[in-house]
Amino acid sequence: xxxxxxxxxxxxxxxxxxxxxxxxxxxxxxxxxxxxxxxxxxxxxxxxxxxxxxxxxxxxxxxxxxxxxxxxxxxxxxxxxxxxxxxxxxxxxxxxxxxxxxxxxxxxxxxxxxxxxxxxxxxxxxxxxxxxxxxxxxxxxxxxxxxxxxxxxxxxxxxxxxxxxxxxxxxxxxxxxxxxxxxxxxxxxxxxxxxxxxxxxxxxxxxxxxxxxxxxxxxxxxxxxxxxxxxxxxxxxxxxxxxxxxxxxxxxxxxxxxx
Amino acid sequence: xxxxxxxxxxxxxxxxxxxxxxxxxxxxxxxxxxxxxxxxxxxxxxxxxxxxxxxxxxxxxxxxxxxxxxxxxxxxxxxxxxxxxxxxxxxxxxxxxxxxxxxxxxxxxxxxxxxxxxxxxxxxxxxxxxxxxxxxxxxxxxxxxxxxxxxxxxxxxxxxxxxxxxxxxxxxxxxxxxxxxxxxxxxxxxxxxxxxxxxxxxxxxxxxxxxxxxxxxxxxxxxxxxxxxxxxxxxxxxxxxxxxxxxxxxxxxxxxxxxxxxxxxxxxxxxxxxxxxxxxxxxxxxxxxxxxxxxxxxxxxxxxxxxxxxxxxxxxxxxxxxxxxxxxxxxxxxxxxxxxxxxxxxxxxxxxxxxxxxxxxxxxxxxxxxxxxxxxxxxxxxxxxxxxxxxxxxxxxxxxxxxxxxxxxxxxxxxxxxxxx
Numbered sequence: 001x002x003x004x005x006x007x008x009x010x011x012x013x014x015x016x017x018x019x020x021x022x023x024x025x026x027x028x029x030x031x032x033x034x035x036x037x038x039x040x041x042x043x044x045x046x047x048x049x050x051x052x053x054x055x056x057x058x059x060x061x062x063x064x065x066x067x068x069x070x071x072x073x074x075x076x077x078x079x080x081x082x083x084x085x086x087x088x089x090x091x092x093x094x095x096x097x098x099x100x101x102x103x104x105x106x107x108x109x110x111x112x113x114x115x116x117x118x119x120x121x122x123x124x125x126x127x128x129x130x131x132x133x134x135x136x137x138x139x140x141x142x143x144x145x146x147x148x149x150x151x152x153x154x155x156x157x158x159x160x161x162x163x164x165x166x167x168x169x170x171x172x173x174x175x176x177x178x179x180x181x182x183x184x185x186x187x188x189x190x191x192x193x194x195x196x197x198x199x200x201x202x203x204x205x206x207x208x209x210x211x212x213x214x215x216x217x218x219x220x221x222x223x224x225x226x227x228x229x230x231x232x233x234x235x236x237x238x239x240x241x242x243x244x245x246x247x248x249x250x251x252x253x254x255x256x257x258x259x
Numbered sequence: 260x261x262x263x264x265x266x267x268x269x270x271x272x273x274x275x276x277x278x279x280x281x282x283x284x285x286x287x288x289x290x291x292x293x294x295x296x297x298x299x300x301x302x303x304x305x306x307x308x309x310x311x312x313x314x315x316x317x318x319x320x321x322x323x324x325x326x327x328x329x330x331x332x333x334x335x336x337x338x339x340x341x342x343x344x345x346x347x348x349x350x351x352x353x354x355x356x357x358x359x360x361x362x363x364x365x366x367x368x369x370x371x372x373x374x375x376x377x378x379x380x381x382x383x384x385x386x387x388x389x390x391x392x393x394x395x396x397x398x399x400x401x402x403x404x405x406x407x408x409x410x411x412x413x414x415x416x417x418x419x420x421x422x423x424x425x426x427x428x429x430x431x432x433x434x435x436x437x438x439x440x441x442x443x444x445x446x447x448x449x450x451x452x453x454x455x456x457x458x459x460x461x462x463x464x465x466x467x468x469x470x471x472x473x474x475x476x477x478x479x480x481x482x483x484x485x486x487x488x489x490x491x492x493x494x495x496x497x498x499x500x501x502x503x504x505x506x507x508x509x510x511x512x513x514x515x516x517x518x519x520x521x522x523x524x525x526x527x528x529x530x531x532x533x534x535x536x537x538x539x540x541x542x543x544x545x546x547x548x549x550x551x552x553x554x555x556x557x558x559x560x561x562x563x564x565x566x567x568x569x570x571x572x573x574x575x576x577x578x579x580x581x582x583x584x585x586x587x588x589x590x591x592x593x594x595x596x597x598x599x600x601x602x603x604x605x606x607x608x609x610x611x612x613x614x615x616x617x618x619x620x621x622x623x624x625x626x627x628x629x630x631x632x633x634x635x636x637x638x639x640x641x642x643x644x645x646x647x648x649x650x651x652x653x654x655x656x657x658x659x660x661x662x663x664x665x666x667x668x669x670x671x672x673x674x675x676x677x678x679x680x
Contacts (some may be wrong), residue, residue: 226351231519
């Protein structure tokens, strides 16, 4: 029995290896230290605030964030802007509301309870403005891509001139991390593009990291609670398991059979 | 079944029990004589009950917040993840719970295959189990459609299209299943209704499964019939309850790790993209627990035959008690069967692996060989083995292995020590 277990294990290993070698043909993503990885992973508050700034100043002109509300910006576990800051951010957007008593739609300043204002009226408008490509909604984007945060982080820095022999249509760009290498979004980041209020140097790498951190939070707003609760739950379960183990030993010691 | 007639001590208890013998039932369940040599592979029955109840309870809460509408389903799931108190926890438990349920059921099924638990007199328990497994697959598939992501939509399209393979009425059946001419809102609402219904059917069948188990009693690692109650048995409570409880807690630690630390690893990234009938994903793959059957489906070049092969792969299990001609239950005393058993395990793992890969070239070849072997195992190996295999001597009881000194007893002992930590 053991032999066959070993054999099947080897077969599994063999295929696992095959799988890896297939994956190796693809490009390796750029790596960076993510503060939110690991058992105790937390978001870097400052990075989230900077990331919001990058999203707001660079991405939001094309990419919507439709499942996020302005109130989320001040909630625990996120960028944790102060209530005043969040209110000011919300108020800087014009929100369509109505109909009023006259049956007219009207514009008013945003409130904390409003969802993020969308850059385009609808998907068709977004496509029309972007050469037929729909800029995907960014709220859960990192969870919707196989490579997750590493993929987004790499993609933002992956623009280069196409290798010889690759011809690109108008409005198509070469990105070494994009699936098929052709992307309709042009390179968005350049050194010093945004001016961080905390004095951090806005290098391309820094902005890519900050905005990706922000996107991780928009996709998983309860990540910090989840990590904290998970640690407690697992410690609790381990203690309970040990106690039950000794109770079991004691109960089974009444008869000769071992457990 | 306890031999003695149970009478409640209190007068009220006796009055009630004469009218509805619930106390007799409770007494039967606590006293139920269980073989004392059951190892940890036997704890998965209890673990599966826990999984079912977890899915029902979390599912009930999710259904309070979920909106079964093609335009709102995806958004309502994000609402659960963000704005419902601990909604993310409930949803991650439910989503990972499905995987944990299948992990446990596969161990449960393969335990049964190893120790011959499906053999006489336990055929009915086994067949009910297969029906439960089929319903589980249906529930899991329907549930995967509900978040209305890309994999939900295209998975639903692929699977429902299988019915179009049926001659003459196929296309009509597909339209009937969809409630229209493509997977759309009517499909989603009926899938939601059925997804809500099936767990309760499973619950009913689980009651029958346990009832049928309590007639002959548990099989055990050496697979012999035992006298009940006797020195070979222990009462279910507290011995088995505490042991099942201990195993369940270990299982819950693994479960918790998935829920809290890698909640999306078992899902597909594409399911976080809202369903779009105009964009087909590059690879449409089912959840990991359906991959072996998906591989069998794709290994047959003809659509109808592929569907038949896939269904037969599951239904053939129901015929297992009659396909396996050996009178000896436990693989411990069947040296050849034991080897074929592990080959089958490897075969199913290989099928699962190629099911996740594109159906072309080497992968397709491997899938075909593995599919052929899968059927060969049940249709040829098992029936022949029962007649030709030289089994090793089986002890007469658990406590008194009177065949002392035989090397086979050492094997039995070794098997026994499986349950030592």
